[in-house]
Amino acid sequence: MASSATAAAAAFISTKLITQQSSDLPPTSAPTPTSKLSFLPTPSNNSASFKLLYAPNRNRSSPPVLNVLKTAVESASISFSDPTPRRDSILTPPKPTILVSEKLGEAGLQLLRTFANVDCSYNLSPDDLCAKISLCDALIVRSGTKVTRQVFQAAQGRLKVVGRAGVGIDNVDLQAATEFGCLVVNAPTANTIAAAEHGIALLASMARNVPQADASMKAGKWQRNKYVGVSLVGKTLAVMGFGKVGSEVARRAKGLGMNVIAHDPYAPADRARAIGVDLVSFDEAISTADFISLHMPLTPATSKIFNDETFSKMKKGARIINVARGGVIDEDALVRALDSGTVAQAALDVFTEEPPPKDSKLVQHENVIVTPHLGASTKEAQEGVAVEIAEAVVGALKGELAATAVNAPMVPAEVMSELAPYVVLAEKLGRLAVQLVAGGSGIQSVKVVYRSARDPDNLDTRLLRAMIVKGIIEPISISFVNLVNADFTAKQKGLRISEERVFVDSSPEYPVDSIQVQISNVQSKFASALSETGNISIDGKVKYGIPHLTGVGSFSVDVSLEGNLILCRQVDQPGMIGRVGNILGESNVNVSFMSVGRTAKRIKAIMAIGVDEEPDKDTLKKVGEVPAVEEFVFLEL
Ligand SMILES: NC(=O)C1=CN([C@@H]2O[C@H](COP(=O)(O)OP(=O)(O)OC[C@H]3O[C@@H](n4cnc5c(N)ncnc54)[C@H](O)[C@@H]3O)[C@@H](O)[C@H]2O)C=CC1
Numbered sequence: 001m002a003s004s005a006t007a008a009a010a011a012f013i014s015t016k017l018i019t020q021q022s023s024d025l026p027p028t029s030a031p032t033p034t035s036k037l038s039f040l041p042t043p044s045n046n047s048a049s050f051k052l053l054y055a056p057n058r059n060r061s062s063p064p065v066l067n068v069l070k071t072a073v074e075s076a077s078i079s080f081s082d083p084t085p086r087r088d089s090i091l092t093p094p095k096p097t098i099l100v101s102e103k104l105g106e107a108g109l110q111l112l113r114t115f116a117n118v119d120c121s122y123n124l125s126p127d128d129l130c131a132k133i134s135l136c137d138a139l140i141v142r143s144g145t146k147v148t149r150q151v152f153q154a155a156q157g158r159l160k161v162v163g164r165a166g167v168g169i170d171n172v173d174l175q176a177a178t179e180f181g182c183l184v185v186n187a188p189t190a191n192t193i194a195a196a197e198h199g200i201a202l203l204a205s206m207a208r209n210v211p212q213a214d215a216s217m218k219a220g221k222w223q224r225n226k227y228v229g230v231s232l233v234g235k236t237l238a239v240m241g242f243g244k245v246g247s248e249v250a251r252r253a254k255g256l257g258m259n260v261i262a263h264d265p266y267a268p269a270d271r272a273r274a275i276g277v278d279l280v281s282f283d284e285a286i287s288t289a290d291f292i293s294l295h296m297p298l299t300p301a302t303s304k305i306f307n308d309e310t311f312s313k314m315k316k317g318a319r320i321i322n323v324a325r326g327g328v329i330d331e332d333a334l335v336r337a338l339d340s341g342t343v344a345q346a347a348l349d350v351f352t353e354e355p356p357p358k359d360s361k362l363v364q365h366e367n368v369i370v371t372p373h374l375g376a377s378t379k380e381a382q383e384g385v386a387v388e389i390a391e392a393v394v395g396a397l398k399g400e401l402a403a404t405a406v407n408a409p410m411v412p413a414e415v416m417s418e419l420a421p422y423v424v425l426a427e428k429l430g431r432l433a434v435q436l437v438a439g440g441s442g443i444q445s446v447k448v449v450y451r452s453a454r455d456p457d458n459l460d461t462r463l464l465r466a467m468i469v470k471g472i473i474e475p476i477s478i479s480f481v482n483l484v485n486a487d488f489t490a491k492q493k494g495l496r497i498s499e500e501r502v503f504v505d506s507s508p509e510y511p512v513d514s515i516q517v518q519i520s521n522v523q524s525k526f527a528s529a530l531s532e533t534g535n536i537s538i539d540g541k542v543k544y545g546i547p548h549l550t551g552v553g554s555f556s557v558d559v560s561l562e563g564n565l566i567l568c569r570q571v572d573q574p575g576m577i578g579r580v581g582n583i584l585g586e587s588n589v590n591v592s593f594m595s596v597g598r599t600a601k602r603i604k605a606i607m608a609i610g611v612d613e614e615p616d617k618d619t620l621k622k623v624g625e626v627p628a629v630e631e632f633v634f635l636e637l
C-alpha cells in the first residue's frame with residue numbers, strides 16, 4: 001500500500017518535473033543530461049513516505065523545478081524529507097521575475113507579488129524591452145506592447161510565459177513564441193462586457209452626434225439643427241464576428257429595439273438563434289445593415305476585410321462601429337467611403353497604428369467619432385483582467401497547464417492528472433526508441449499506437465504525442481521540446497508523427513492500456529528491436545503508476561523504466577542471467593530489475609536489465625564478450 005502510493009507519487013512528481021523542465025531549458029543551450037530525481041522509499045507503517053534527492057543539472061535553473069516538486073508533494077499528500085542539510089539552499093529558490101509592461105489592476109499585481117518579483121516598467125522602448133527581457137521569466141502586456149520575434153530572441157530562453165491582460169493577441173508574435181517554446185496566455189472573458197458596452201456607447205453617441213454637439217457647445221455654440229441624429233429603433237444592425245463581445249452587443253441592441261443580424265463563419269447558428277439573431281453571409285450582412293459593428297479578431301484573413309470593394313457593397317449611408325481592431329479596416333478606403341457618402345458615419349475605438357498620426361484624416365473627419373482604445377477600460381474590467389491574467393501566468397510558471405493558453409492545447413486539469421504517468425511513459429518510450437536508431441536515412445516517420453478501451457473521442461493524446469516527440473528529439477538535437485512547440489519542432493525537423501488507436505477489451509477506467517512507438521525506415525543498433533515489418537518497435541505500459549517497458553521488437557519483456565537499461569540478446573540457455581549479473585556486480589553496478597523475453601524456448605531470448613548506475617566501457621565490453629550474447633545495447637532513460 002505504502003509503496004504503491006509512493007510509486008504513484010513519484011510518477012506524479014516526475015511528470016510535473018518533466019513538464020516543468022521542458023520550459024526550463026533555453027533553446028540555445030547545448031543538450032545536457034536532465035536533472036536527476038531519486039525517490040528513496042523509507043520504512044513507515046501507516047503512511048507512504050520517501051526521501052527525495054534532487055541533484056539539479058548545473059546548466060539549468062533549478063528554482064521552478066523545486067517549486068514544482070514542492071507543489072507536487074503537497075498535492076500528493078506525502079511526506080517530503082530533505083536528506084541532507086547542504087541541499088537546503090536548493091529549497092529556497094529565488095522568486096521568478098515578472099515584467100509588467102503596461103498598467104495592470106492592483107488586485108492582479110498583488111497576486112503576482114505573492115509569487116514573484118514584479119517589475120512594473122511602463123512605456124519601455126522596443127530596445128529597452130529587449131534589454132530587460134532576458135532577466136524575466138514572464139511578461140505581462142496589454143495592447144500597447146509589441147512582443148516581436150526580437151523580444152523572444154533577446155530573452156535567450158528565459159521567458160516562459162507571455163500573459164496578455166485582455167483578449168486580442170495580435171500584438172504578440174505567436175509563431176515566434178511557439179518556436180521558442182514560450183506559452184502565451186490571455187484573459188479572454190473579463191473585459192467582454194466593457195467592450196460590448198463601449199460598442200453600444202459609440203453606436204448611440206454616433207447616431208445622435210453626441211461628441212460633435214458636446215464640442216460645439218464647449219466652443220460656445222448652440223446648434224440644434226446641425227446635430228439632428230438618426231434613430232436606432234427598427235434599424236438593422238449587422239454584428240460582424242459573433243463571439244463573446246459580438247453576442248453581448250447583439251443582446252443589448254435587441255433591447256434597443258434594433259433588428260440584429262450577424263455574420264460569423266465559425267459561430268454556431270443555435271447560439272445566435274437563442275438571442276434572436278440570424279446568421280447571414282458577409283455580403284448579405286453588409287448590404288442590408290444600417291449599422292455595422294465589427295467584432296472579429298485581426299488575423300491574416302480579416303486584415304483590411306473592409307476595403308473599397310466591401311464599402312461599395314454597403315447600403316448607402318451605412319454607419320460603422322469598430323471596437324475590434326483597426327487593422328480590419330483599410331483606413332484610407334474608409335476615408336474615401338466617408339467622403340463619398342457611402343458610409344455616413346464611423347465610430348472608432350481602434351486604429352491600424354496606435355496612437356494614430358496626429359494629422360490622421362480619419363480621426364479628423366467630421367463624420368467620425370473616436371476614442372483612444374477604451375473598450376476594455378472600465379475599473380471593473382481592468383481589475384478582472386488583471387486577476388485573470390495573474391492567475392494564468394502564475395499557474396503557467398508553476399508548470400500547470402493553462403486554461404487560457406493561446407498557442408498550446410488546453411488540457412483540463414482532470415485530464416492532465418489522469419494522464420500523468422502515461423506522460424512519463426510516453427517520453428521514455430520516445431527516448432528509448434531514438435537511442436535504438438543507428439544511422440540510415442534519418443528519422444522521418446514515427447508511428448504511435450495507443451491501445452485503449454476508451455472511445456477515441458474520450459482520449460486526448462496531444463500531451464502524449466508531445467512527450468514522445470520530446471523523448472525522440474531532445475537526445476539528438478539542441479532543441480528543447482514542450483507541449484507548446486512539440487508539433488512545430490517535429491514538423492521543422494521533418495518528422496512525421498502518425499497516431500493510431502486500437503481498441504482493446506480492457507477497463508476503460510484507464511485511459512491507455514499500452515503505447516507502442518515505431519520508427520520506420522531506419523537501421524537499429526539492436527537488431528532485435530526491429531519488428532517483423534522492419535520498424536524499430538517498442539511497447540510500454542503503466543503498471544501501478546510506474547512506466548514499464550513491455551515489448552522490444554517481437555520480444556515481450558517487463559521491466560520498470562527507471563534508471564538506465566541494458567538490452568541483451570542471447571541464445572536462450574541457462575546461466576545467462578547469473579553471468580551478466582556477475583559482471584555488473586563486480587563493477588559495482590546495481591541491477592534494479594531484470595526481465596527475460598523469448599520467441600521460442602532455447603533459441604533466442606532478450607534480457608532487459610535495469611541498472612542504477614551507468615556501467616563503464618570495460619564493463620559493457622565484458623557483457624558483450626559473454627559467448628552466448630549476440631548483441632547488446634546500453635540505453636539511458
Ligand atoms: N477595444 C477594446 O478595448 C477591445 C477589443 N476587443 C477585440 O474585440 C474582438 C472580439 O473579441 P471577443 O469577442 O472577446 O473574441 P471572440 O474570440 O470571442 O470572438 C471573435 C469572433 O470572431 C469570429 N470571426 C473570426 N474570423 C471571422 C471572420 N472572418 N468574419 C466574421 N467573424 C469572424 C470568431 O468566430 C469569433 O466568434 C477582438 O478583436 C478583440 O481583440 C476585445 C476587448 C476589448
Ligand SMILES: O=C(O)C(=O)COP(=O)(O)O
Pocket residue numbers: 142143144165166167168169191373374375376377
Ligand atoms: O482585450 C483586448 O483585445 C483589447 O483590445 C483591450 O486592450 P487593452 O488591454 O485595453 O490595451
